Amino acid sequence: MNGVVRRGALIVLEGCDRCGKSTQARKLVDTLVAGGTPAELWRFPERSSSIGQLIGSYLEKKSEVEDHAIHLLFSANRWESVPRMRKLLQDGTTVVVDRYAYSGVAFTAAKEGFDIEWCKQPDRGLPEPDLVLYLTIGAEDAAKRADFGGERYEQTDFQKRVADMYGLLREDRWETLDASQSIKDLHDQIAKLTRDIITRVENKPINKLWM
Ligand code: DGP
Numbered sequence: 001m002n003g004v005v006r007r008g009a010l011i012v013l014e015g016c017d018r019c020g021k022s023t024q025a026r027k028l029v030d031t032l033v034a035g036g037t038p039a040e041l042w043r044f045p046e047r048s049s050s051i052g053q054l055i056g057s058y059l060e061k062k063s064e065v066e067d068h069a070i071h072l073l074f075s076a077n078r079w080e081s082v083p084r085m086r087k088l089l090q091d092g093t094t095v096v097v098d099r100y101a102y103s104g105v106a107f108t109a110a111k112e113g114f115d116i117e118w119c120k121q122p123d124r125g126l127p128e129p130d131l132v133l134y135l136t137i138g139a140e141d142a143a144k145r146a147d148f149g150g151e152r153y154e155q156t157d158f159q160k161r162v163a164d165m166y167g168l169l170r171e172d173r174w175e176t177l178d179a180s181q182s183i184k185d186l187h188d189q190i191a192k193l194t195r196d197i198i199t200r201v202e203n204k205p206i207n208k209l210w211m
């Protein structure tokens with residue numbers, strides 16, 4: 001060892017509601033930590049901050065917020081965590097995030113009257129993920145799993161439009177994974193992709209998203 005701290009990787013899990021990504025995010029962090037790789041599990045929206053509480057109340061339908069305004073609050077909720085995220089990455093911790101700016105764009109652009117470029121703008125410049133794991137389930141499996149909890153957005157028609165929007169966001173660093181396979185098989189795939197990325201980012205700067 002030359003004493004230089006190797007940076008951690010920023011790994012993002014994305015997908016429609018109930019695709020199993022929260023389970024996979026947790027299992028991934030458990031596996032990394034068990035294998036001696038420093039890793040932390042994050043999720044957005046991060047509902048504990050003041051902004052996050054406004055978002056939580058909106059998602060639970062306890063309050064109404066105008067669509068543009070809530071879009072900017074979701075983005076602000078990511079930005080307020082950036083200093084801590086950068087520090088962790090630079091100190092060598094891999095950060096696994098359950099949802100990120102792609103959710104921000106896909107969920108707002110699925111609404112009437114929004115274009116993708118407008119939706120991307122507030123999140124431009126966030127730390128760029130090293131790997132985006134996009135979990136998909138076919139229409140049949142989605143229907144089987146569609147025991148939604150009653151939060152805003154948890155409706156089959158809306159989720160289909162969200163999936164269409166995700167389709168427009170795919171980039172080089174995306175891996176699209178079939179979430180209808182077993183939890184273990186999916187986990188093994190995700191763990192391998194993540195380990196490969198962690199070794200490849202060691203000396204790379206943290207880039208800015210969509211810039
Ligand atoms: P979750 O805690 O992962 O179940 O996410 C809560 C809901 O909020 C889910 O339906 C996805 C949605 N969501 C997450 N991030 C954003 C965002 O940035 N903008 C919008 N409009 N919705 C989001």
Ligand code: NA
Nearest residue numbers: 017018151154
């Ligand atoms: Na949800």
Ligand code: NA
Nearest residue numbers: 017018021022
């Ligand atoms: Na979730």
